[in-house]
Amino acid sequence: MGVGRLGSIGLWLLILMLCVRQLTRHFSALVTPSASEHERLLEGLHGKHLNPDWLSSVLQQAAQKGQQPLPSNDVASLQVVLGTEKFWPQSQSAQLQLDLVGMKQPVYLYLKKVIARDMPAKSAQALRRDLSSNRNEARFYQEFSAEMRARGVPLLQAPLVQEDFSCLDTKIDGDEEEHLREGGMLLLLECADEGFMQTSPLSFDQAALSLSLLANFHAAAWEDRDLLHKASNRLYATGSYWMLDRRGRAELQQLKPIWKNYLEAFQSHAPDFLAQPSIRMLAERLERTAVWVAEQLRPSAEEDFATLMHGDPKAMNMFLPTIMAENSKALIIDFQWTGVGYGVADVAMHLPHSVHDAALRDGGEEKLVKMYYNDLIRALEQRLPKPRLDAFTFDQAWHLYRLAFVDYARMVMCNFFKGASPAAFQAHAHRPNVGFLYRNVEASLHFLQQLDQHLRYVEELRGEQPVTTVEVSPDQSLR
Structure with a gap:
């Protein structure tokens, strides 16, 4: 081998070393904050x-x-x-x-x-x-x-x-x-002490604890007119970051193109399920009902069942005990979107965003909502007379939950499904702050099945003709 060729190799090695050093410095700067x-x-x-x-x-x-x-x-x-x-x-x-x-x-x-x-x-x-x-x-x-x-x-x-x-x-x-x-x-x-952790998605037992926390939070301000009047003036008159008027109704214009892209991206994963008319028409159905649903979820401080809602109760805004025990309690943080609302609206966001779909299947969703309701009533028994407690039945809670699920789904499909694909989900798979339904394919498809069912309920309330379909679950269709 000639000297010239050796010199050329040495030059390239030197350039490579300099590039590696520069990349290392750049990466270190990204990972380790500077003194400044x-x-x-x-x-x-x-x-x-x-x-x-x-x-x-x-x-x-x-x-x-x-x-x-x-x-x-x-x-x-x-x-x-x-x-x-x-x-x-x-x-x-x-x-x-x-x-x-x-x-x-x-x-x-x-x-x-x-x-x-x-x-x-x-x-x-x-x-x-x-x-x-x-x-x-x-x-x-x-x-x-x-x-x-x-x-x-x-x-x-x-x-x-x-x-x-x-x-x-x-x-x-x-x-x-x-x-x-x-x-x-x-x-x-x-700072939360060492006995707490943050994690997502939550198991069924962890979700039961997080819902107990939400029930306790909602019970503390339940139908307290003075506190809620103050909250409507000093906090948000309607809580939640996904409220339609807060996001702007122009955002609904994104719904159909985003849904079209989702169907194309996941067609090969659940072809029979996604081919059903009621599923393919989810965007049109959501768009048709969005404004009406949002209007049902804006209680004033004077209305029955009004309380303070957290407004962003994702799992990573909660600290769960590292050791689950009978008297374990969780902590909640981040009150950027807290305001007057219905407590079950927090539940309708929390379950699809932060709970593993395995905990929601086979009746798990309704069972968890019932557990939340029971914890809420137990907490309210300390504050309210029985006639006021009896007015809020589980059927009433489930009704508001189903409306709120559809309301939150509108936010998901207008925003969080933007650019959705199996590859994008995989890229976010290990990011606990990202909603589980838009980083996991099975959870996402199960969410769509839930949405279809809750939308049918809304359509019945509004006297709309239901979309005919053949029932195919995502699990049966998943490939």
């Missing part, structure tokens, strides 16, 4: 550094409000716990380690920051919607969480809620998006 990013995490809303003296004063004020979960107010030092940083498009978060004066063991708080200037480019309407949800969470912790905790709801304490969303209340002539970029929030939250 840690410094940004420890900045307040207006650039002020979060130092021990500041945090000590925050804890002292929180103690007076009953929101101080730590054993001392005196902070000697604080730092970001490496590996807990999350730089989401909408927010930044991390666990903070605090060393307290006179204590050997460190303690921890959860930090969440929302800085509008750091959010990705979006329309003024979308930015306003996102910032409004952050203000909603801030108001929940500031004005409602202490009362809900006093009523027996297991909530984490919030030593600090600092927000500046005045931009939402002022109108300007000019660039509205730029004006909204002035908004922000800083939240410090108690």
